[in-house]
Amino acid sequence: MTGPNPAVAAARNAVKACLADLPAGSLVLVACSGGPDSVALAAATAFVTPRAGLRAGAVVVDHGLQPGSARVAEGAAATCRGLGLEPVAVDAVEVTGPGGLEAAAREARYAALERAAQASGAVVVLLGHSLDDQAETVLLGLARGSGARSLAGMAPVRGIFRRPFLGIRRAQTEAVCVALDLPVWLDPMNADVGAHRRAAVRAGVVPALEQALGPGAVPALARTAALLRADADLLDALAAEALEACVRERGPGAVDLDVAAVAALPEALRGRVLRAAALEAGAPAGTLGSVHVDALAGLVEDWHGQGPLDLPGGVTGSRERGLLWLRLA
Secondary structure (H helix, E strand, O other): OOOOOHHHHHHHHHHHHHOOOOOOOOEEEEEOOOOHHHHHHHHHHHHHHHHOOOEEEEEEEEOOOOOOHHHHHHHHHHHHHHOOOOOEEEEEOOOOOOOHHHHHHHHHHHHHHHHHHHHHOOOEEEOOOOHHHHHHHHHHHHHHOOOHHHHOOOOOEEOOEEOHHHHOOHHHHHHHHHHOOOOOOOOHHHHOOOOOHHHHHHHHHHHHHHHHHOOOHHHHHHHHHHHHHHHHHHHHHHHHHHHHHHEEEEEOOEEEEEHHHHHOOOHHHHHHHHHHHHHHHOOOOOOOOHHHHHHHHHHHHOOOOOOOEEEHHHEEEEEEOOEEEEEEO
């Protein structure tokens, strides 16, 4: 008697390990787009959860960005129901907001997933990001000149969200779907290298890296993300403590920092404290970049009377009487 296909076994083992801490009877939702990664995740979850005493459903988010998106969403939902997942919900969202189309779609998607979890009582939402997605995220961060937090990539666990497949290659998720004869949808946006940076990285940069450095380049990038995540977690915890020590006044849409206290911080903490303060004042995380944090640092380290700074989300930064004022207009 032969066992399951190696890719199928790897996917199931990854989900089993990811859910091992949940109490019996817990409901888990799979975020399914209909693509190979999420369909493989749905199949693995449908196999693992009843054997672990858990329940599993799915949620499909229809972003409405392409013709026929509703049909694609209903097809993904039908696949999930065919695997035995229940409940299965489809949520059509409106993609609007700052930061460009990709950022707005991401915000709308995560909001929909959180709504679905709350409505169903699910304790965990599983996302199908693969090791290849993680490597692409690191490369995109490098291209933007990002710090350790961005280069740390996607976290395996963040709130209710978990990513079991961060150690699974995309080729393995595709092999799962072939082995189990599961229908998948290939998003044409993933191949539009002219319009989407991730698609360009996937189609051009990653193959070039693997050709130049060998097939271990992608796993090495994912390992780099894991190492940097541990460092970034520690620095963020230290920065949170430092922020509290630097705050002199705070309220809705307002944070006042002691300039001397901020200036005395190590550089690695100073930028994190300024970013955290700007976020607390109301600047959107998706559009608050290093250029804005650097400008705030200039008010601390190199102030010569320059006027208020305009930050994303209508937040302004100014220095008066030894304080750095962050205000939401």
